[in-house]
Amino acid sequence: xxxxxxLALGTKKGxxxxxxxxxRRKFTLRGPFGPGVSVYSAxxxxxxxxKIYASSCNPFFGMKVLRSTDLGKSFKETKxxxxxxxxxxxxxxxIWSLEAGDGxxxxxxxxxxxxxxxxxxxxxxxxxxxxxxxxPHARKWQPGNGGLCLHTILRTNGKMHIGISTGGxxxxxxGGKSFKxxxxxxxxxxxxxxxxxxxxxxxxxxxxxxxxxxxYMQNHGGWAEWSGEGGPRPDIGVLRSDDHGKSWxxxxxxxxxxxxxxxxxxxxxxxxxxxxxxxxxxxxxPDSAPAVWRSExxxxxxxxxxxxxxxxxxxxxxxxxxxxxxxxxSPALYFGTTTGQVWxxxxxxxxxECLFDALPPINCVKVAVx
Amino acid sequence: MPPAASITVRVxxxxxxxxxxxxxxxxxxxxxxxxxxxxERSHPALHRSVCDETGAxxxxxxxxxxxxxxxxxxxxDAPLAAGDVVIILPAVSGG
Numbered sequence: 001x002x003x004x005x006x007l008a009l010g011t012k013k014g015x016x017x018x019x020x021x022x023x024r025r026k027f028t029l030r031g032p033f034g035p036g037v038s039v040y041s042a043x044x045x046x047x048x049x050x051k052i053y054a055s056s057c058n059p060f061f062g063m064k065v066l067r068s069t070d071l072g073k074s075f076k077e078t079k080x081x082x083x084x085x086x087x088x089x090x091x092x093x094x095i096w097s098l099e100a101g102d103g104x105x106x107x108x109x110x111x112x113x114x115x116x117x118x119x120x121x122x123x124x125x126x127x128x129x130x131x132x133x134x135x136p137h138a139r140k141w142q143p144g145n146g147g148l149c150l151h152t153i154l155r156t157n158g159k160m161h162i163g164i165s166t167g168g169x170x171x172x173x174x175g176g177k178s179f180k181x182x183x184x185x186x187x188x189x190x191x192x193x194x195x196x197x198x199x200x201x202x203x204x205x206x207x208x209x210x211x212x213x214x215x216y217m218q219n220h221g222g223w224a225e226w227s228g229e230g231g232p233r234p235d236i237g238v239l240r241s242d243d244h245g246k247s248w249x250x251x252x253x254x255x256x257x258x259x260x261x262x263x264x265x266x267x268x269x270x271x272x273x274x275x276x277x278x279x280x281x282x283x284x285x286p287d288s289a290p291a292v293w294r295s296e297x298x299x300x301x302x303x304x305x306x307x308x309x310x311x312x313x314x315x316x317x318x319x320x321x322x323x324x325x326x327x328x329x330s331p332a333l334y335f336g337t338t339t340g341q342v343w344x345x346x347x348x349x350x351x352x353e354c355l356f357d358a359l360p361p362i363n364c365v366k367v368a369v370x
Numbered sequence: 371m372p373p374a375a376s377i378t379v380r381v382x383x384x385x386x387x388x389x390x391x392x393x394x395x396x397x398x399x400x401x402x403x404x405x406x407x408x409x410e411r412s413h414p415a416l417h418r419s420v421c422d423e424t425g426a427x428x429x430x431x432x433x434x435x436x437x438x439x440x441x442x443x444x445x446x447d448a449p450l451a452a453g454d455v456v457i458i459l460p461a462v463s464g465g
Contacts, residue, residue, distance in 0.1 A: 060430045060460040061385065061419035090424035285410040 189223030222280025252301025336362030
């Protein structure tokens with residue numbers, strides 16, 4: 001019976017695993033696994049016997065994929081990590097996302113430089129997905145500040161959505177064989193054309209199984225004051241789609257900033273969505289007072305949630321994969337900071353408490369009930 | 371191409387798990403590139419940790435022949451002599 005809440009915390013110095021009872025009052029911490037090596041992505045795979053996967057991005061010896069079959073008590077490297085074909089000319093720089101595929105052992109990995117890989121054997125062997133990795137746009141994508149990363153692999157309602165920084169949103173309607181740029185309404189502030197076909201700096205995309213076609217996107221906002229070519233581009237940072245990502249519209253009105261990295265959706269209500277607005281220049285919380293903002297009407301209006309969070313003097317960043325929500329009846333939100341704190345927001349983010357105060361800088365936070 | 375010479379490869383501690391725990395490997399190769407090619411055949415996991423998929427030595431790995439950095443000997447294709455020691459070391463730059 002699934003009676004534990006498990007967090008996978010990818011940090012700059014390895015992976016940590018935290019485990020608590022469903023009440024989520026206390027969590028115990030294990031790790032670091034892959035000590036000293038940055039972990040950008042993790043996957044809590046609850047299909048069948050639970051497994052945890054994590055990327056271990058070793059600056060010396062290259063990329064590894066770690067796998068645990070005992071819920072994060074121990075990890076071993078899989079037999080191989082994604083690698084470009086020898087004659088491709090590209091070399092793997094990082095693994096930014098790990099997601100489950102259709103079959104029980106199917107996995108996807110999104111990597112840097114932006115490409116997609118698939119494994120059919122739980123990460124022991126990998127093949128490049130040509131339709132995305134060799135897309136005609138692929139050699140024209142450009143790196144964002146974090147690198148040219150494929151960070152979002154979202155499979156929902158029979159579609160596959162890919163998020164690339166900076167490449168934009170790509171949609172597959174044939175099970176991941178072919179992909180089309182699908183960025184109508186997704187703005188960019190760093191190119192002359194405010195709404196290019198592709199090349200946007202998408203930060204994260206989430207969807208909801210119960211609302212076919214509904215997606216939310218945190219895009220690279222912060223261009224309201226832009227005075228260069230093409231003029232200001234207000235409110236392009238937080239977006240919604242109701243047609244499987246074929247078109248997008250802004251839902252940023254009412255937020256203190258349309259810039260941010262993560263975005264999360266309530267597990268039982270597709271109209272409830274969470275963002276963490278940041279000041280674009282500093283990537284820190286407005287007024288140095290952290291807050292998650294929640295909309296309960298699909299982005300029409302927003303409410304600030306900050307009870308228990310610091311009221312001042314906080315200058316951390318929350319990275320694109322560092323906020324998540326569990327699937328319990330009254331879900332809790334979790335976010336990790338670049339200053340090494342992990343916060344839990346119980347009752348859908350109404351009450352916040354710091355779970356861990358001094359971990360290494362946090363890249364990603366994943367949660368599952370297992 | 372110069373003849374293959376019997377040489378020793380010193381494996382750094384963090385990579386020994388990729389070659390059965392060995393601290394040293396003995397093989398015959400005409401150049402450092404030949405050593406890397408031989409490692410790719412005989413110890414692919416070790417090779418993947420030293421070279422990326424384009425065949426380039428990873429950015430934060432240094433390869434020495436005896437006490438000289440391979441770049442100071444003319445690069446990967448410089449010939450090796452019997453008894454040379456090829457030393458693989460993580461650079462200080464990587465972390």
